[in-house]
Amino acid sequence: MHRLATTHRRNGLAALLAAIFAAGAFLLPDAAFAAGAAKASPPAGRTASAKRKSAPARRNGKPAAKPAGKSGGAGNSRRGAAPFSSKYRSPRNKERPLRKSTRFIILHTTEGAARGALEKLSANGECHYVVDTNGKIYTIIDRGRLAYHAGLSMWNGLTDLDSCSIGIEVVGWHDKEATAAQFTALKRLVGDLARVYKIPDERVLTHSMVAFGNPNHWQKRKHRGRKRCGMLFASATARSKLGLAGKPAFDPDLRAGRLADADPELTKILYGTGRDAQKASSAAADGAGGKGAANPARVIGPKLSAWDIARDQYNSKSTIYIFPNGKKRRGDEISSREWRSMPAGTIVQLPGDAAAQESAPESAAKSKSSGGGAAGAQAPRQAGLHSIGADARPLDVAGAAAAASTTIWFPPRGSWIRGSAMTLGQINSLPDGTRVLIGYRNAGTVSPKKPVFMICGPRWNNPDTWYWTDGKLVSGARVDEKNIPRGAVVFVPEKR
Numbered sequence: 001m002h003r004l005a006t007t008h009r010r011n012g013l014a015a016l017l018a019a020i021f022a023a024g025a026f027l028l029p030d031a032a033f034a035a036g037a038a039k040a041s042p043p044a045g046r047t048a049s050a051k052r053k054s055a056p057a058r059r060n061g062k063p064a065a066k067p068a069g070k071s072g073g074a075g076n077s078r079r080g081a082a083p084f085s086s087k088y089r090s091p092r093n094k095e096r097p098l099r100k101s102t103r104f105i106i107l108h109t110t111e112g113a114a115r116g117a118l119e120k121l122s123a124n125g126e127c128h129y130v131v132d133t134n135g136k137i138y139t140i141i142d143r144g145r146l147a148y149h150a151g152l153s154m155w156n157g158l159t160d161l162d163s164c165s166i167g168i169e170v171v172g173w174h175d176k177e178a179t180a181a182q183f184t185a186l187k188r189l190v191g192d193l194a195r196v197y198k199i200p201d202e203r204v205l206t207h208s209m210v211a212f213g214n215p216n217h218w219q220k221r222k223h224r225g226r227k228r229c230g231m232l233f234a235s236a237t238a239r240s241k242l243g244l245a246g247k248p249a250f251d252p253d254l255r256a257g258r259l260a261d262a263d264p265e266l267t268k269i270l271y272g273t274g275r276d277a278q279k280a281s282s283a284a285a286d287g288a289g290g291k292g293a294a295n296p297a298r299v300i301g302p303k304l305s306a307w308d309i310a311r312d313q314y315n316s317k318s319t320i321y322i323f324p325n326g327k328k329r330r331g332d333e334i335s336s337r338e339w340r341s342m343p344a345g346t347i348v349q350l351p352g353d354a355a356a357q358e359s360a361p362e363s364a365a366k367s368k369s370s371g372g373g374a375a376g377a378q379a380p381r382q383a384g385l386h387s388i389g390a391d392a393r394p395l396d397v398a399g400a401a402a403a404a405s406t407t408i409w410f411p412p413r414g415s416w417i418r419g420s421a422m423t424l425g426q427i428n429s430l431p432d433g434t435r436v437l438i439g440y441r442n443a444g445t446v447s448p449k450k451p452v453f454m455i456c457g458p459r460w461n462n463p464d465t466w467y468w469t470d471g472k473l474v475s476g477a478r479v480d481e482k483n484i485p486r487g488a489v490v491f492v493p494e495k496r
């Protein structure tokens with residue numbers, strides 16, 4: 001309570017200072033401010049953002065070009081009205097050396113929710129900034145110091161990108177659109193950093209562009225495609241939202257043969273043009289080998305290896321493999337010999353999946369259903385789209401959620417039907433080719449009077465928004481705003 005009162009007083013002061021300094025303000029917070037006064041930094045919005053609107057910050061690039069050490073210009077880099085917070089400032093900050101050069105900005109996606117990501121990134125000093133879904137920017141490591149965010153990385157033959165880049169983590173997933181607030185905040189942040197460090201647009205890269213992997217069980221050579229992190233910020237639309245005009249036209253290390261391409265689909269998304277890139281990114285969002293939050297393709301099969309599903313997390317201790325016999329193993333417990341014979345039907349749970357499962361609605365079904373058998377008991381029941389086939393019977397796939405009102409079944413012929421409208425027997429006899437959305441609700445039907453924006457707002461083109469039209473399910477990532485057919489029924493995740 002006492003702290004709360006202090007916070008209010010400081011907020012008032014901060015707002016006043018922001019107003020006074022607005023004319024000469026530089027957007028980026030400096031170390032001194034962030035370490036001291038910003039402990040009680042105001043939340044994004046209210047006074048701070050009101051000031052921002054009326055008094056746009058002018059930038060003064062010259063003095064701020066110094067790295068932000070303790071004496072990094074406390075006076076001149078007074079923060080403007082940007083929504084910065086130092087709540088998660090890394091305890092590792094002080095021990096990190098100053099960076100010798102700053103030639104790149106690397107964009108990441110956290111692949112998990114804000115809280116856990118912030119705690120981990122801060123504890124390990126793994127980036128300079130985190131942009132939360134509400135546009136709030138957390139400073140983690142001083143922008144002039146070294147943060148470990150790029151890992152094994154290469155660009156145009158240059159390795160160890162940490163030593164010459166600033167890393168920004170955006171809360172979200174590589175294949176899911178960022179929020180409008182994030183784009184706004186990121187545009188200002190990237191714009192200011194680019195001015196200060198004189199970084200051209202073509203050197204604002206995604207982590208997926210620069211990460212590479214050493215040879216492993218699947219890849220005999222050093223390879224690109226170890227990560228899809230930050231992928232969405234390579235698209236033309238995302239770049240234009242960020243005010244970035246230029247982008248690399250190709251991967252210089254693939255072209256020079258320094259690296260092999262272990263994820264051609266990703267390469268298409270990163271460097272393809274127009275329809276090519278669009279197609280690849282929709283496919284990724286649909287789950288043809290990606291690993292995003294909305295991606296249901298987590299089962300090992302003839303065409304989907306542990307590498308395809310988990311990439312560099314395949315042997316992580318936080319990646320869990322659930323074998324068809326029900327046994328569970330961690331990625332780091334599986335030997336190199338065993339990777340060769342992973343049985344089809346093995347379910348892969350990635351670290352980010354835990355959160356998705358927690359948010360998946362508990363089944364309304366009175367799950368006395370022993371009908372699913374042993375397999376049903378350890379089925380994934382992940383929110384999202386799943387398919388029914390010979391090795392994936394309805395009750396195995398949906399488990400206790402099979403008869404829930406938030407489980408929507410799509411038989412290959414006919415219309416959609418809620419699980420709650422069928423008996424378990426009926427559900428279990430749904431034919432192969434049936435698809436099912438778990439944890440979804442019917443948001444409405446598109447009509448001239450009810451455009452899709454009224455139905456689900458900005459989520460209309462999310463990869464995990466699904467349209468039922470002409471007997472087909474189409475991902476939001478694939479629909480064309482101007483061509484959404486009348487009568488399309490829109491299904492959205494129940495909550496997220």
Ligand SMILES: [Zn+2]
Nearest residue numbers: 108109207229
């Ligand atoms: Zn990353």
